[in-house]
Amino acid sequence: MKDDTATTTELIQNQHQKGNQEMCRATEVVSTVERVVDMSSPVMSQDELNLIPPLNFAMVDNGIFRSGFPDSANFSFLQTLRLRSIIYLCPEPYPEANNEFLKSNGIKLFQFGIEGYKEPFVNIPQDTIREALKTLLDVRNHPVLIHCKRGKHRTGCLVGCLRKLQRWCLSSIFDEYQRFAAAKARVSDQRFMELFDVSSLKHLPMSFSCLKR
Numbered sequence: 001m002k003d004d005t006a007t008t009t010e011l012i013q014n015q016h017q018k019g020n021q022e023m024c025r026a027t028e029v030v031s032t033v034e035r036v037v038d039m040s041s042p043v044m045s046q047d048e049l050n051l052i053p054p055l056n057f058a059m060v061d062n063g064i065f066r067s068g069f070p071d072s073a074n075f076s077f078l079q080t081l082r083l084r085s086i087i088y089l090c091p092e093p094y095p096e097a098n099n100e101f102l103k104s105n106g107i108k109l110f111q112f113g114i115e116g117y118k119e120p121f122v123n124i125p126q127d128t129i130r131e132a133l134k135t136l137l138d139v140r141n142h143p144v145l146i147h148c149k150r151g152k153h154r155t156g157c158l159v160g161c162l163r164k165l166q167r168w169c170l171s172s173i174f175d176e177y178q179r180f181a182a183a184k185a186r187v188s189d190q191r192f193m194e195l196f197d198v199s200s201l202k203h204l205p206m207s208f209s210c211l212k213r
Contacts, residue, residue: 054069068147087112116148126197152184164196165198
């Protein structure tokens with residue numbers, strides 16, 4: 001009888017010890033998991049969460065950016081670019097809120113008003129694009145943001161003409177234009193870029209990364 005009692009007592013003690021060991025192992029696993037989660041989930045600051053780029057934003061080259069029309073939600077992001085100037089390709093007056101942003105950040109506005117026509121009545125003025133290119137090529141205006149309404153057609157044409165100066169082949173110029181214009185790509189825009197004469201601008205200095213080969 002004593003032997004039976006002793007055996008039962010030992011069994012209970014062994015199970016109790018085994019249970020404690022399992023709890024210890026479980027605690028170690030939980031602690032490890034908690035550490036992994038903490039390391040893989042960095043906390044973003046409120047300022048970082050507020051950095052919202054404008055529609056169709058992209059870098060064109062060193063010191064040159066493109067986008068659609070920026071609004072107040074994009075101002076914090078634009079501040080990180082440290083812009084010196086903006087090339088605005090629409091004829092409409094610049095909104096007061098945007099003007100205030102430019103003044104408070106010392107950004108100069110260059111406006112080249114091009115009407116937003118729809119095909120088949122597209123009339124892109126070559127002289128206006130040429131003057132905009134001169135402003136764009138002047139590194140004293142960099143960093144610079146080019147934008148129209150959606151950052152597709154007028155902005156795409158100006159960037160495409162810049163690419164001709166950078167000696168891009170037409171297929172690459174059209175491919176870049178189509179990536180931003182997507183289903184709204186216009187044959188007339190691509191025809192304009194193909195026929196645009198850059199010879200009068202070749203004497204202007206350029207110092208972009210794409211040219212350093």
